Amino acid sequence: MAKRLLIVLTLILLAFMFWDVAGNYVEKTALEALPGRYVAQGPDELGAPNLVTAVVVTYRGLDTLGEVTVLFLSAIAVGLLLTLGGGTDAAEPPKRASEIVETAVEYLFPIVILLGVYIFANGHLTPGGGFQGGAVIASATLLLFLSLPQSRLRHGLLSATESLSGFGYVVIGVLGIALAGGFLDNRVLPLGEYGRLFSAGAIPVIYTFIGLKVGTELSAVLERFKGNAP
Amino acid sequence: MTLDWPLQIGYFLLNLTIVGLYGMLLSGIVARTLAKVQGRIGIPVYQPFIDLFKNLGKRTAVSHGAMFYLGPVFRLAGGIGTLAFVPVLFGSEMFSNFNMAGDLLLAMYFMFFGQLGMAIGAGESGHPFSAIGIARGLGQMTAYEVPFALAIIAIVVQYDTLSINDIVAAQQGGVTHWTLFTNPLAVAAAMLAFLGMTGYSPFDVMMAPNEIPIGPPTEYHSSYLAMMTMNRAVFAGAKLILFMDLFFGGATNLIELVIKTWAIYMVAVVVGAAFPRYRVDQSIRFFLRYPTLIGVAAIAYTQAVLLP
Amino acid sequence: MNELSLSAITLATGFGLLLIGMWGMLVRKHIIRIIIGFSLIDTGIHMIMVSLGYTRGGTAPIIDAAVERATAVNTVVDPIPSALVLTAIVIGLGITAVMLAYAVQIHTHKKTLSIDDCTDGKW
């Protein structure tokens, strides 16, 4: 009970601490210098209307590479944990979903995949990007598993896609050193016409790699959790 | 400093003879006195001389080994040496011995020489009583050494010198200048220690005739024994002279010497006659109690009262 | 608080979520619930992040036809927190996945999901 009391006390104190922040918070009325510069010059410099994408893929590209790495690592970690030495105990085979669901999934699956591709391919133009697109692709896989619990993914293909797209991302980054301003500079390719699909330099390429990588990784993770994976 | 060595040696031999004879006589006197106290007739005062010659005249002797053989030599050399480092009479070149070789500390530490040599010699005899006696003797020695050392320190502080001659010199000029009167606490501590040094009752457990027949010298006989008797005379004389020099104003002539040393010796004898023997651990505790306290008080007194 | 602004509300909500998540993490014994607690904390953080980047009356930082390029600086919100929150979400997802994988393995080994039974190492 003393412990419970201590927890309550701790949280109350934390609440006071947070109140110090929230209570003194003043909403900004204008951009600071740094984001201001991004907004003012980003479109010209990088050719991407979606400034968040500009920041994500180029200005703070290293973060994003790290982010991809984190996801890669968690896929590895999940893989290491769930494949070696037993994994989950699949005593009873999971129940199949109803026929309606199965049929619907058959139709929906390619559409969802397509949607995912759309999202990462247009990441520099509209809200969205590689991660979002990848997540949508993975949701297609999830849909598949829900309807057909026994289905298997082609592990080798997934793994190769995952590895190669990751490696490709790094290669593009290195090309940035050789051909443009530095590692992960998107201007290795021409910026193209503002607002078009094939524009903003390497951003669509990078987002494609990311989208593929995230999609395959998350799918693999989902499969691991499903159990009875290879 | 140049010394006339032959002359000096001659003087010393003279001193040695005088002190030796006096010491022998003294032990006879003591034996006689003790007998009287105990209501016996006792031996004639010249009996020690008879014993000495008898022992010297023995025709056989056994030896347990080289150290055993050398034990009495060490013993007697210790006695003679102690005498050699103590001036017998104050202001007399003839009776100053080899005092110039070292000061009071030399005399104090040289006293151990004979004891150590003797102990080792007796040890080689392989007789357990010897070892027991020595162990007891040494143990008791460590105890009475404490008040004695404290007393010595007190008078060294008092006279600001370690030189025996200078200490005697500082006591000249009347009875009241004696340490006995200027620093009675120190003298009291030293005299209590003296009781232990002489080895008379109540501090004679190391020789304890009844349990470990005479202790260390058990195995010694004939000439060995004779040499030890001689040593007792010389050594006792040397110690008495040292005490006289330090605490009782020294002596400027032989008469004074005889009177004073006899008086000092009688203290031990009288106490010995009056008290039964202590066990060795008792005597150790005894010396480390009141005599030591007195010694401590003596130094404090010297520092606080005499120095300023 | 000077006046109740939109972002202040989301900010406070974010902190609220944070506290609720912490409560869940500290009090619930079931490991899955602890993980849910963590997810709540994560979500709270994301809300806070976005709130901190909000400028009054701003719109999404996409410079297309809807936004005048010349005056964009005054009309859009800070794109950086949006970018950061994207990253943070992905990281949170990764951690959650790993936690769940651990939960699965712990269940396999110990046949329990109570955190109180997971005190193997101690001294």
Added chain:
Amino acid sequence: MVDALINPLNLVIVGLGIGFLLPLVDGRSPAIRRGLFHLTLAYQALLPLLWLMWLADGAAAQEIQTAGFGPPFSINLRLGLEEALFVAGVNLAALLGGWYLGDLLRDRAAAMSAFLILAMGIDGMIMTRDLFNLFIFIEITAIATYGLLGLERSAAALTAGFKYIIATSLASTFFLLGVMLFYYLTGTLNIDGMREQVGLVQGPIGMVAMALLVAGVVIELKPYPANGWGLDVYESVPPGIAAMVSVGVSAGALFALYKVLPLTAPYLPAMAAIAGATFLVSNIIGLKQKKARRLLGYSSIGQVSLVALALLLLTRLDQTAAIPLVVGGLFVNHLVAKAGLFWLAGALSRENIADWHGLRARPLLLVLFGLLLAALAGLPPFPGFWAKWELVMQLSAGGMSAWVALILIGSLVEAVYLFRWFGHAMQPADETASTPAMPQLLPVVFAVLGLFGSGHIAARSFGPDTLATLLPVYVAIALMLVDGLPGRLKAMLTLAIVAIYSVFIAPELAGLHRLFGILLLGGGLLIAAASLYRDDSRHGYYPLLTLLLLSFGGLLQAETSLQFFVAWEFITLSSYMLLCMGRGAAPFTLSYLIFSLGSAFLLLAGFGLAYAHSGSAALADLVRVQQGSGWVLGLLAVGFLTKAGALGLHVWLPGAYAEADDDFSAMLSAVLGKATIFGLFIAVMQLGVKGGAATAVMYVVGWVGLLTAFFGALMAIFQEDIKRMLAYSSMGQVGYMIAALATGTHMGWVAAGYLTVNHLLFKGLLFLVAAGVILRVGQREMYRMGGLIQNMPFSFFAMLIAIIALSGVPPLTGFGGKWLLINALLEKGWYWQAGLAFFASAVAFLYLFRMIHTVFLGQRKRAHKDLREAPLPLLIPQGVLVLVILVFSVQPNWLVGPLAEIMAGHAPQTLVVNGTLVQSGLGYWDGFMIINVVGAVFMVPLLMLLVLSRFMHVQKVKQFNIVFAAERPESPETTHYAYDFYRFYERALGFLIVPRATAFWNGVTEWSHSLGGGLRTFYTGNGQTYALYVLLYLVALYLAVGGST
């Protein structure tokens, strides 16, 4: 092309690229995969090493931009000297760790990827200059760790991993929130940009922001008590992984702290308090720990906290120039040594430290183990030593003495459990466990080599003279390589090396240094020569002996306190190792080392304080310490007194002296003890005459010396074991020297010098005689001997000379010492002390007689009838010592004269040597005349007896021919009065020697152990509790510093 290859960004690019690719080669060609893995790690290690070299040579720090935009628009990284050092360290550990983990990772491409990316993530944490990017790299590191933790499939490892995730994910949540608030306040994410605008971080939001950021980083460093999760991981996961977490992940966290520090200045004191407390507490808890890997965990947390503490305190003092050496040194030391130990622990796979026995049978493992422990304990020549030295100097100079105390106490406690472990390893084993495969040991070997190398580099920053003090180690290593030679040959080699060295340095020594040069090196050679009596190989003995003796030279040649201290530590270490070789020494080695190290740490503190007050590190500038000289002297004096075995601090001494190899006991007592006196001389001569508090210190030291002398003698008389008796005797004799030194007068110092010389002579003699007797009899209890004078007459004679020289009876050398001592005490006015000195020297007679009697006199055992004299290699040094004693007995002025001259340079002369006459203000003493008179006097009774013997029939009788109550004694055993010789004395004064000091130190031990036991009750093993601690840390930090203002 070359430029592209050495681009620091490759650390990220290559690690990541290969990490992504590795799973692709899954299954098909494991050899290629493994090759790629190791090759990548090698490249990753080589690159920063190269940069480290270039940067150290003055190359400019590398600023790396990404995306073609400068900061703050894009993320930038930096590779400066600090970064290069940390990255190189981490990647080297990763390279070796990867090799070590080879088998575990073989079939797991994914795990290999994770390992590569883990190293990359740590590199990124170190190099990035963007706060949010730092968060990303923290997360990369964290998740890679989570994955690797999952390799072990025990329930313990899994739950440990889960707890680890809970705690670290909370920490990174804090960090992220902190980053965002910083961004809100400063409008940038670039660390350098924030530093410029740190003024904006203020007010309630600023305080919370800082608290969050600090908590995020601090939790990663595993502060007590919010670190149970870390410990569980260290204990349960594969050691190779644990090593990487311990050294690599911690390195990243440390560097994160380094970056965050300028942004969170108000929290610096709180962080320092946390780091200090964690350092101390984890070491104290370590005392209770029995499991090897968890023990390493405690040590790891302690060491990392120490690095953090050093960083924080130096930053606080604004001593940034010292940071590379101190923080870098401590870090590299921890990194390499800890990783090495984890690998070793894994290779041996013994869970409990008590099961490590029997390592002794495998010298390579033992040497590796010992060196790693020595490095962790901060001994030279390893980098941690230099770093700790510099740290203590800087902290002292900055007035942070309390921190110095904390650091030293913590280090001492750490040494306790580390070397207790070593003690276990030294125990003989019944079964011989399988030797680990070489591939597993290879990284450990490299780790040790790396420690030597980095230690050398660290030492270089203290100048070439200090570098020269490492010479003994290199000589010892060289000798270690030829350890296969026969024992006697090695002994000759040692003697030759030391002799040449002595001749070489002799001209450089003068005065006091020359005196001690003769004592330490000359005496050392003489005693070392006695080792020739053993013909066995004695593995490791001679290299260590060489180290010891050469270090004496280092001590003498030392010009700075650092050089002195280095030599001092070498002496400590080598003597400890040599002591460990004693057959029964095991129970006593630990206390020897602990007290030695305690002594060393006190010296370190003293030197630090001296540096603070005088601003100089030169040993000769101790004299410039004015204010605070009492403290400096006090610390140094207690340090030296500890090593000297002064009363109360002596509990280590008897066991060590008694149980060392017999010839080494002589070295310990007769020679090594003199090094302490030398140190005390240096301290007292310069500081003891300052007046004020120093006078009080000297007064106390004087009393301690005499009490030591008394109680040493008193305890000696009750010993049955000859070496124990000699040990206590040594303690007592050293007490006189201390007392004489403490007088601070010319007379006193002459006395101390004289006593020192004399003690070397007679105690060397006594121990060598004892060695011979023990060799022949095969026993150490004296009552089992007796009557050996007939078998070993020369040994008897040597002992006789020695005990006369010890006792102070004229005419041998001992009297001079007593005379000088008493004069010095009286001259100083220390009358009570003089009385005690008399008492003590009288008590000494008791044990002296007991020793010579029980061993050589009395009744001989029947079994000993045919024993031979001690071997010649023992007798020759004895002969030399006897000769020297006799020479100085005849001509004491040959000794007193030079001593008086040496000491006259340091204090007003009060002792006059006039020809053969020595005069003080009180008395006089003419040694030459004394021995002549005594010689002559001795001749009188001798001649008399010889003459009398001519007329007598002197007959040598048999053993039992004694007057024994008219009976023949039964057997020598019952007739030899030897056992419990001074029973009556014990009855009278035994109450004085109740082992109070032992009881006290046992109490300290017990108390600190139960403290450790109490402190670790915070570890409940429950992940939720740990999460609560983490949250509490945040709250406490905030309340302690910011609060709701």
